[in-house]
Amino acid sequence: MKGLSGVINISVPKSAAVETMxxxxxxxxxxxxxxxxxxxxHTADSFTVECAIIxxxxxxxxxxxxxxxxxxEELHQINVWLYENRMTLVAQIHSHPGAAYHSDxxxxxxxxxxxxxxxxxxxxxxxxPFELDNCAVYRLFSGRGWVELSATEIKRxxxxxx
Numbered sequence: 001m002k003g004l005s006g007v008i009n010i011s012v013p014k015s016a017a018v019e020t021m022x023x024x025x026x027x028x029x030x031x032x033x034x035x036x037x038x039x040x041x042h043t044a045d046s047f048t049v050e051c052a053i054i055x056x057x058x059x060x061x062x063x064x065x066x067x068x069x070x071x072x073e074e075l076h077q078i079n080v081w082l083y084e085n086r087m088t089l090v091a092q093i094h095s096h097p098g099a100a101y102h103s104d105x106x107x108x109x110x111x112x113x114x115x116x117x118x119x120x121x122x123x124x125x126x127x128x129p130f131e132l133d134n135c136a137v138y139r140l141f142s143g144r145g146w147v148e149l150s151a152t153e154i155k156r157x158x159x160x161x162x
Contacts, residue, residue: 002142004116009046010090012038013161019052021122021130024095028125032059033066035094037078037111039087047090053078055111066097070111091118095126100136107146115142118158132158 020036027034035057040050055078059068082088092112096103100123110119121136128134137154138146149157 002116003114004042004047004088004090005142006044007042007047007090007116008157010049010118010158011047011161012049012158016049016052017130017160019054020093021126023052023054024093024122024126027059027068028095028097028127030059031066031097031125032061033068033095033097033125034059035068035070035092035111037089038091038093039082039085039089041087042090047088049090050087053081053089067105068094075111089114089117091120093120093122095122095124097125099123100134102136102138102146102148106138110140110146113140115140119146130160132160 016038023036024034035055037053037055038049039053040048055070056074057068057070089112092110100121102119102121106119112119117140119138123134132154133151137149139149141147
């Protein structure tokens with residue numbers, strides 16, 4: 001198996017989704033984008049998210065649009081924590097001010113870079129309740145980059161626990 005490409009079931013606890021959305025809404029109320037990460041453990045075909053990670057981040061508004069950054073020291077600390085806790089990142093989740101889509105910046109500068117990992121984009125600064133149907137969900141494929149998943153693929157792959 002290469003990376004997470006063999007994972008066909010991802011289980012996300014409600015607590016991770018709630019923490020993620022609370023962060024994205026808080027930042028969104030300031031008119032800015034935010035990012036969260038989902039970490040957990042996996043077998044050959046299943047991944048269980050154990051927690052949301054809200055990295056220290058800086059958000060910017062410029063004439064070119066919105067942007068968030070996570071510094072190299074923070075990324076290093078996250079990687080050390082993941083190693084010490086025997087966890088892997090499965091997804092990055094970030095907000096957009098309007099429609100949910102993967103921008104060129106999202107494609108070029110992801111935090112999560114493991115083949116098979118996900119990138120979820122939440123529309124409207126996460127102002128609505130979290131529903132996968134409202135998100136654009138992309139999966140990283142070897143040689144193909146970030147590919148948007150269909151609604152059917154999303155429902156088959158991700159299970160939000162209640």
